[in-house]
Amino acid sequence: MNGTAITRRTARRVFAVSFVLNLVWENVQAPLYHPYRSFWSHLPACLLGTLGDASFTTLLYLGLVRARRDPQWFTRPSRSTWTVAAIVGLLVAVVTEVIAVRREFWAYGPRMPRLPLLNAGVTPLVQLALLSIMTFKLLHLTGLVDDLGACHGSQAAEQKRPKARGTAAARKR
Numbered sequence: 001m002n003g004t005a006i007t008r009r010t011a012r013r014v015f016a017v018s019f020v021l022n023l024v025w026e027n028v029q030a031p032l033y034h035p036y037r038s039f040w041s042h043l044p045a046c047l048l049g050t051l052g053d054a055s056f057t058t059l060l061y062l063g064l065v066r067a068r069r070d071p072q073w074f075t076r077p078s079r080s081t082w083t084v085a086a087i088v089g090l091l092v093a094v095v096t097e098v099i100a101v102r103r104e105f106w107a108y109g110p111r112m113p114r115l116p117l118l119n120a121g122v123t124p125l126v127q128l129a130l131l132s133i134m135t136f137k138l139l140h141l142t143g144l145v146d147d148l149g150a151c152h153g154s155q156a157a158e159q160k161r162p163k164a165r166g167t168a169a170a171r172k173r
Contacts, residue, residue: 007071011058013144018057018135023050025131029123032112045106056092057132060085072145074136082133089129097124 026046030036064081065071073081097120100106108114113122139145 003071007062007065010071010139010145011061013139014061014135015054015058017138017144018131019050019054021131021134021138022053022057022127023047025123025127026050026053029127032109032121032123034107034109036109053128053131056089056128057135060088060132061136063088075140075145077136085132085136086129089132090125093125093128094118094120097121 023046026049027039027043030039030042030046033042036042061074064073064085067084068081098118101108101119108121114120115122115125
């Protein structure tokens, strides 16, 4: 499997995992927005937000693939890569929240904790940075990318493969 196929396949997995994580987050924080009536009345807005969040995480993955030149950078990340992912997530969230609230795309309820200078909700600001990193870590920890690394022949996959003991050549000696 070539690098482009691995990137596409991993991007689909990033989107799927991110979608699930963000859908849960969106629904848990939904009562902090105004007007919140019920789970079912707020679900369409949560789904729309989730699509945007999962798309952002996928674009972040693809941007870091390009920067690191490695479709599986998150299986052996550096501290600087995690820092970049968190900062980009936070900056995108700040810009999105400030614009959306000023243009009245949505409004916060009285229980939403806010940053005073920006008047931006804390939970949506934390969301993109935290859930993007959680998405990448979950993909790695659950082994959802191990088969891709083995196909790609990455150094990490090579290190994970057990050394052949007792091969036919060794038994003949």
